[in-house]
Amino acid sequence: xxxxxxxxxxxxxxxxxxxxxxxxxxxxxxxxxxxxxxxxxxxxxxxxxxxxxxxxxxxxxxxxxxxxxxxxxxxxxxxxxxxxxxxxxxxxxxxxxxxxxxxxxxxxxxxxxxxxxxxxxxxxxxxxxxxxxxxxxxxxxxxxxxxxxxxxxxxxxxxxxxxxxxxxxxxxxxxxxxxxxxxxxxxxxxxxxxxxxxxxxxxxxxxxxxxxxxxxxxxxxxxxxxxxxxxxxxxxxxxxxxxxxxxxxxxxxxxxxxxxxxxxxxxxxxxxxxxxxxxxxxxxxxxxxxxxxxxxxxxxxxxxxxxxxxxxxxxxxxxxxxxxxxxxxxxxxxxxxxxxxxxxxxxxxxxxxxxxx
Amino acid sequence: xxxxxxxxxxxxxxxxxxxxxxxxxxxxxxxxxxxxxxxxxxxxxxxxxxxxxxxxxxxxxxxxxxxxxxxxxxxxxxxxxxxxxxxxxxxxxxxxxxxxxxxxxxxxxxxxxxxxxxxxxxxxxxxxxxxxxxxxxxxxxxxxxxxxxxxxxxxxxxxxxxxxxxxxxxxxxxxxxxxxxxxxxxxxxxxxxxxxxxxxxxxxxxxxxxxxxxxxxxxxxxxxxxxxxxxxxxxxxxxxxxxxxxxxxxxxxxxxxxxxxxxxxxxxxxxxxxxxxxxxxxxxxxxxxxxxxxxxxxxxxxxxxxxxxxxxxxxxxxxxxxxxxxxxxxxxxxxxxxxxxxxxxxxxxxxxxxxxxxxxxxxxxxxxxxxxxxxxxxxxxxxxxxxxxxxxxxxxxxxxxxxxxxxxxxxxxxxxxxxxxxxxxxxxxxxxxxxxxxxxxxxxxxxxxxxxxxxx
Numbered sequence: 001x002x003x004x005x006x007x008x009x010x011x012x013x014x015x016x017x018x019x020x021x022x023x024x025x026x027x028x029x030x031x032x033x034x035x036x037x038x039x040x041x042x043x044x045x046x047x048x049x050x051x052x053x054x055x056x057x058x059x060x061x062x063x064x065x066x067x068x069x070x071x072x073x074x075x076x077x078x079x080x081x082x083x084x085x086x087x088x089x090x091x092x093x094x095x096x097x098x099x100x101x102x103x104x105x106x107x108x109x110x111x112x113x114x115x116x117x118x119x120x121x122x123x124x125x126x127x128x129x130x131x132x133x134x135x136x137x138x139x140x141x142x143x144x145x146x147x148x149x150x151x152x153x154x155x156x157x158x159x160x161x162x163x164x165x166x167x168x169x170x171x172x173x174x175x176x177x178x179x180x181x182x183x184x185x186x187x188x189x190x191x192x193x194x195x196x197x198x199x200x201x202x203x204x205x206x207x208x209x210x211x212x213x214x215x216x217x218x219x220x221x222x223x224x225x226x227x228x229x230x231x232x233x234x235x236x237x238x239x240x241x242x243x244x245x246x247x248x249x250x251x252x253x254x255x256x257x258x259x260x261x262x263x264x265x266x267x268x269x270x271x272x273x274x275x276x277x278x279x280x281x282x283x284x285x286x287x288x289x290x291x292x293x294x295x296x297x298x299x300x301x302x303x304x305x306x307x308x309x310x311x312x313x314x315x316x317x318x319x320x321x322x323x324x325x326x327x328x329x330x331x332x333x334x335x336x337x338x339x340x341x342x343x344x345x346x347x348x349x350x351x352x353x354x355x356x357x
Numbered sequence: 358x359x360x361x362x363x364x365x366x367x368x369x370x371x372x373x374x375x376x377x378x379x380x381x382x383x384x385x386x387x388x389x390x391x392x393x394x395x396x397x398x399x400x401x402x403x404x405x406x407x408x409x410x411x412x413x414x415x416x417x418x419x420x421x422x423x424x425x426x427x428x429x430x431x432x433x434x435x436x437x438x439x440x441x442x443x444x445x446x447x448x449x450x451x452x453x454x455x456x457x458x459x460x461x462x463x464x465x466x467x468x469x470x471x472x473x474x475x476x477x478x479x480x481x482x483x484x485x486x487x488x489x490x491x492x493x494x495x496x497x498x499x500x501x502x503x504x505x506x507x508x509x510x511x512x513x514x515x516x517x518x519x520x521x522x523x524x525x526x527x528x529x530x531x532x533x534x535x536x537x538x539x540x541x542x543x544x545x546x547x548x549x550x551x552x553x554x555x556x557x558x559x560x561x562x563x564x565x566x567x568x569x570x571x572x573x574x575x576x577x578x579x580x581x582x583x584x585x586x587x588x589x590x591x592x593x594x595x596x597x598x599x600x601x602x603x604x605x606x607x608x609x610x611x612x613x614x615x616x617x618x619x620x621x622x623x624x625x626x627x628x629x630x631x632x633x634x635x636x637x638x639x640x641x642x643x644x645x646x647x648x649x650x651x652x653x654x655x656x657x658x659x660x661x662x663x664x665x666x667x668x669x670x671x672x673x674x675x676x677x678x679x680x681x682x683x684x685x686x687x688x689x690x691x692x693x694x695x696x697x698x699x700x701x702x703x704x705x706x707x708x709x710x711x712x713x714x715x716x717x718x719x720x721x722x723x724x725x726x727x728x729x730x731x732x733x734x735x736x737x738x739x740x741x742x743x744x745x746x747x748x749x750x751x752x753x754x755x756x757x758x759x760x761x762x763x764x765x766x767x768x769x770x771x772x773x774x775x776x777x778x779x780x781x782x783x784x785x786x787x788x789x790x791x792x793x794x795x796x797x798x799x800x801x802x803x804x805x806x807x808x809x810x811x812x813x
Contacts (some may be wrong), residue, residue: 062683066684295775
């Protein structure tokens with residue numbers, strides 16, 4: 001009998017104490033934002049600056065599909081006003097247990113604090129037929145949408161709206177932050193010159209509709225076409241437009257679409273499936289055609305297969321980050337693309353590359 | 358628009374002219390003016406072109422985009438896009454499955470061979486099929502149901518519980534049938550084991566299945582100044598058929614479990630757990646067997662049925678996984694130690710004057726398991742078992758195992774285990790008198806369907 005009472009007593013004593021501590025935490029004024037991945041964290045902090053306390057769960061060198069749901073993250077989630085997730089089932093293996101562990105209604109899908117950053121993004125590669133014979137398929141489509149900087153514009157809108165709702169007093173600051181972010185993003189992508197001439201919103205619309213090239217070539221301003229004013233990441237990448245590459249995982253789809261590189265093969269035979277010897281032999285045959293000069297890989301995947309291919313061909317292996325922090329140079333979302341496009345142009349146009357291994 | 362541009366241009370033209378009037382212009386002034394005029398002409402031409410092309414330059418961040426829009430660029434919506442929470446609003450193919458519970462099935466195909474003992478367990482067997490149905494009920498609760506279809510036995514509810522999603526504060530309540538939060542291994546389903554078999558101590562103390570109860574479980578996340586994860590579980594219910602606790606409804610089993618989790622670095626974690634279970638137990642199987650064996654002399658002996666039984670445990674788990682290459686390498690070291698204290702009737706002098714004497718039996722046991730993942734799909738492990746028996750403080754056994762696990766994908770696993778067990782004489786009596794035994798296990802486990810993510 002005695003242990004029974006002792007346990008119940010302990011429990012009843014504990015509950016009120018715990019509830020008090022919980023509400024004491026809520027007294028802090030700054031918005032507590034937890035981001036599953038570094039890119040969303042970078043965008044949020046560009047918009048909100050010092051108005052938020054930001055915690056990012058995964059590191060930039062980590063494979064976002066396979067982060068461990070450590071209980072210490074649950075403690076961080078419990079304090080969060082907003083949880084920014086990639087969505088599209090990218091974090092299906094680790095975010096659901098964290099959310100359930102945090103036992104907070106606002107962070108559940110559909111709750112006020114749950115921010116699915118894929119909202120409004122035009123998702124590609126939505127499988128018509130779901131079967132695991134296709135490897136680790138993402139039923140909602142390719143989740144690596146932030147590899148297209150224009151999707152960051154949509155994401156910045158989603159995040160800003162969530163921030164405004166959670167902290168109405170800062171609404172104007174968040175709106176200004178978002179506009180400044182979008183302006184900077186347009187200038188970084190198209191070049192300041194072109195944005196001054198044609199307007200970022202117009203360029204963004206044309207690019208989203210896939211008619212940017214026609215627009216740039218068909219519009220002349222001051223005696224020259226708009227294309228001659230194209231700068232930024234897109235301008236830089238013109239030099240390697242149409243070049244074929246092999247990528248390790250199927251995570252360049254949005255990037256390739258935006259910047260016009262061609263992904264002709266994958267080192268993984270199917271998403272998430274390790275390459276077999278047979279698949280590597282097939283790749284070797286493909287690479288020996290000579291048109292592909294680079295294999296694009298990620299910091300968190302094995303090197304054996306890519307080294308094997310590189311040793312037997314003249315193909316270079318280029319390890320590029322997909323997330324902020326994935327390389328020392330990629331300190332924020334802008335630097336991520338500065339670095340990626342620099343490296344890619346250097347590698348694909350035949351120059352030496354720092355990221356090559 | 359055009360006229361205002363012209364007026365502007367005229368004013369700009371006139372401006373410097375008027376200014377210059379008092380002094381006759383020098384040749385340099387004229388040249389400078391010409392350059393300025395050319396420059397302005399170009400600017401006017403650019404403005405005209407922009408007007409014609411329907412584009413307007415951004416005037417800085419303040420008016421770059423319509424303020425009301427949530428996302429400044431609204432791409433054409435995907436073919437059908439019912440905005441589903443958490444679905445990204447883009448996946449018509451999954452609407453149906455969002456309303457159904459997440460379903461998955463696990464098969465456990467097992468092959469066992471004992472090199473010494475003749476046992477029914479030897480041979481190949483589809484030992485178990487398991488079906489899991491998991492879904493949120495409403496915004497407040499979710500249900501997890503695991504149906505087990507053991508080969509040759511009646512299907513049963515292995516676990517089936519409703520749990521709250523958002524009680525106020527750091528509380529989570531669970532009700533139904535569930536594996537108890539005793540240590541680390543007890544809560545695992547067979548397909549999540551590190552080896553084919555269950556550690557000897559858990560089998561001896563709780564039975565062939567995990568310690569499980571029909572009842573309630575309350576978990577409290579204890580806030581603390583170090584921001585560490587400290588989870589306290591309190592569970593009450595009637596235990597399912599097992600070894601240490603009665604499963605009749607009058608005798609509830611109580612359990613406390615404390616899990617304390619530390620990050621020991623970016624790549625490693627340590628978890629410390631303390632567990633205590635209290636309940637009532639009657640005579641053990643071995644006792645009934647002994648009464649049977651002694652025949653007529655023991656005819657009137659009936660062991661008491663509701664005696665105190667307690668099991669305490671401590672567990673320690675160290676996990677290492679590099680942040681950068683987390684899919685390819687990992688290390689795990691998990692140790693649990695259990696101690697039971699049980700009031701028991703013991704048969705004394707079975708040959709002369711048989712009687713049942715009350716005794717307190719203390720027994721301890723545990724295991725220590727290490728596992729090294731050396732490639733994406735390969736893990737090797739080893740486990741050391743030591744265990745007494747909660748109804749006989751003289752019996753004990755030890756075992757050492759070597760395990761190889763091959764996981765072709767996230768959804769399939771093949772396990773091979775070699776296990777060598779040695780027992781003292783008292784323990785050997787329970788195993789056809791065999792003091793030692795070597796076993797080889799093989800297990801093939803596929804998982805199909807939407808199998809929920811496992812806890813850390």
